[in-house]
Amino acid sequence: MTFVDVDGTEAETHFTVVHRAWRSRGLSIAVKAASVLVLAAEGVTRFRTGGSADNTAILRANDAVGYVRDEEWVTLAQDAR
Template sequence: MGESIVLLIQAPRRAALEAEGWVVVARSFGAQLDSNSINVERLQAMVAQAEGTVREITDTDVDAVLHLDAATVEDYPGSAATQHAALDRRAATPSASRRAFGAFVPDAELVAMTFVDIDGADAETQFTVVHRAWRGRGLSVAVKAASVLALTAEGVTRFRTGGSADNAAILRANDALGYVRDEEWVTLVPNGR
């Protein structure tokens, strides 16, 4: 995508840009979940209802992470604000500050994953993705729920997430988990290009 600008939806500059011919081509959002508003039993049920096994991803799963990432790297809707760059081996390897949770089907194939960056008591979801053949089965909810449960137990109190406002599936998943949308962004391009 050529030149673009990402702004908060209510930014005063937006009206001026639109008056100059800039066009909104994508919308994105940010949302928050605080540990004191988590319904633990509900999240546990979301994990338990998932097909296969939902667990934390370890460094022994890196090849599976890279395989799922390569199969889904073109599937992220939106624009500059929600793009996902293909993972390399380093980025696919979890660490103490970059945790990952996945859904593995009975043949041990990784079919859903979420990566979360940790900074003290704060966690920020970097991305969540589900293999095309496994979408619509609650796996994004399950892996995100697993991350929230595990990280809350370790003292994380504030969870942030975001993505394309055009991605109805992730909006529903975040709503089911209890996230509250508190930011909306627009991506503008000149003259609709």
């Protein structure tokens, strides 16, 4: 499943998930790519998405679909001392 907000010709994917039993089979790539194809056919011209640096699978899926990283989040966390 992928959840996308569309505003005119812009779309932002908030998340893409695949059931644990079906992971590592390329489904997240297929779901993201299908969403881009359908939305592009409906006139969307700008697509944005994200992904945690800890989630290498979704980062690989984003790369495979053709997303280009143009910014990165910076996270501040309290030291666990």
